[in-house]
Amino acid sequence: MTASFANPVLVIGSGLAGLMTALSLAPLPVLLVTRALAGGESSSQWAQGGVAAALGADDDAERHGEDTLAAGDGLCDSHAVRAVTGAARSAIEALQSFGVRFDFNPDGTLAAGLEAAHSRRRILHVGGDGSGAEIVRALVARAQETPSIRIVEASLVRHLLTRQGSVCGALVTGPQGDDVIAASRIVLATGGLGGLFEATTNPCGHLGQGVALAARAGAVLADMEFVQFHPTALEGRTRPLGLISEAVRGEGAILVNERGERFMSAWPGAELAARDVVARAISAQLQRGGKVFLDARAALGHGFAARFPAIHALCMEAGVDPAVQPVPVRPAAHYHMGGVLTDLNGRTSLSGLWAAGEVACTGLHGANRLASNSLLEAAVMGARVAADIRRMSVPEVISPVPVPACCAQDDGAEVRAITSAHLGVLRHEAGLRAAVEGLLPLATADGPQRDAAIVALCMAVFAHERRESRGAHARTDYPLPQPDASRQFMSLDAVLVRARAILSHSHARSA
Structure with missing residues (x-):
């Protein structure tokens, strides 16, 4: 699979974030692995709204930032807000350089629409309401023409392999079976987790696979409770x-x-x-x-x-x-504000692992995403990840230790039923405890629902710990926001410890 690509940058996912990362890395060798056809089954491809960018004469990044902070309901990372909104112009120019053709007004200015909670018309479109599909189509075409990018389709990353606290490769299952890829630089761009809900606007196969990969490898997760329902x-x-x-x-x-x-x-x-x-x-x-x-x-x-x-x-x-x-x-479940914790270069807590797009949590969105900020973040952070990788010296690749084939994954139906019943728009303690009780055995067994259950369990535990209503997280038993609220960060090990404590406390109270 990688015969001509020694120690490539391994990019997992072919939505906007993954494609932007791969294109921005040229001419460094990139192996882009995607579970479907390039650009297919990505939420980016389905995006209708467009890209939020404060480029109008009556607008600027500061106003865009203020709107983002207001929508995020007190939990945005202000540094992330400034970094992403401030890079809008360069992101749009980069997309145009890769062949994206935004809609223009008759006078030659970029056409800009209005969406919820924006104080200005700043949503740029491509082909009207088919923006995501047209953006992804253009980027896929450019990636296919780029000699430094090799695209491996119909393949699923099953494990991130680590040694001494750093990533060193991945186990990939493709049409020809399992393959271990050695890579000291890996970028997660796997999208979200909307497929964990019965009512979703996302591809049904989006079960939070990137979050599960990172969590099992030891990376820290952030703000997992915040799921935006369109x-x-x-x-x-x-x-x-x-x-x-x-x-x-x-x-x-x-x-x-x-x-x-x-x-x-x-x-x-x-x-x-x-x-x-x-x-x-x-x-x-x-x-x-x-x-x-x-x-x-x-x-x-x-x-x-x-x-x-x-x-x-x-x-x-x-x-x-x-x-x-x-x-x-x-x-319907639409966007996940939480995910794998990253800094503003997309670095996770695990050396050699970056994340960009919906799988990542930069803190830009806080408790509630401002409309059309997601495609902007994917474009900006894809470019920032690429720039960070280009600045660093190439780590020595360590041959990964072969791992046994893991249990095949199913469609997550059992997990989806639990998540839909207890982690929807309105939540409460009894339902969250029931979710933890149903998900913990699935998350700790090596069965086909394990990864989906890990992601859903993280959501349930984070939601249980946030005893307030804020942004996209609404609890009927805690309807008011708490003045001292802060973001939450946990590893999978910490989530498992807390899940057992929740159940132990519940059983003690009922005894």
Whole structure:
């Protein structure tokens, strides 16, 4: 697999973060391993909203940073906010240099849309509401043309191999079986964990594999409790659920219940309040047995198809014409703010291991991601990871010790049922304890659900320890925020210790 690539930089994942890292590393040799076709099954490819970048005459990085901090509800890392929002212009220029063609206004300026909790129109699109697919398509094409990048498709990384506290390779399963790749520099760009929920807008195979790989290797995790639920997924039986972008609300669409009441009108920002606020309000309507619809008839009418062609097609496929009918919607798992703890160069706590994109946690998003900051972060951090690797001397590669083949992974159905029941929009202590009780045996057994269970258990333990409601984490038993709240950091070993303590305390109380 690596005959002509001695000690390459091993990049795991082919979404925006992975592709940006690989392209920015040229001409250093890169082996990019992806579980599907290059760019396929990535959340980046499915992104509708675009890239947040403060490039307008009435905008700047400071305003963008203020909006990011407000959405993050007190838990953003201010250094990360400044670094990422301040690098927006260079990130857009880099994407353009790799062949990405952003949408322009007739006067030659970049077209910018508005999304929830942004104080300015700063969302850049590519091909209207198909931004992610077009960005990934352009980057994949450039990567395939780059001699220093070798793409290995239909392959899954099963283990990160370590020696003396540093990574030294990975066990990869591909069409030809298992292969051990020696690499002293590894970049995780594996995406998120939305597939751990029944209702999700992410590829169903996204079970947090990168988090599990890093956790099992000993890396520190951060803010695992914060899962953002997109307020307006298209209600239906298909999985994953189709996404009705915030940009539709940015163009004036409103939310109404089955009685025709506009229940968000009293909130600051109304339909364009932060995502956690809108998701909770919709969940409250659904919990009482009601239904919720996104009504774009007055705002867009028959112009809907021209403004949002992909969303229009999605709705029509589901039997709903958004020009003349309200669209049924519900919250769905959409983005994970937590992940593998990194610094602002993407370095994890494990030597030789970097992470970028949704699998990583830089602290940019805090407790709640500001819309369209994810693609910006993926582009910025992919470039920063590459720059960090290029600055360092090449570590000596150590031949990894062969490892036995591990148990094949399944689709995570048992874990998904637990996660969906107890780690959704609204949480409480009894449910979190039940989640820990169900997940701990799966996470500590070498069975097919192990990795998915490890990730879900980390979410449950982090959520149990956060006894407040903040951002995307809402607890009905602790509805108010705590004034002294801080971020949480734990290794897998610490999570397991805490999980056992939660169950021990629960059993002692019931005895």
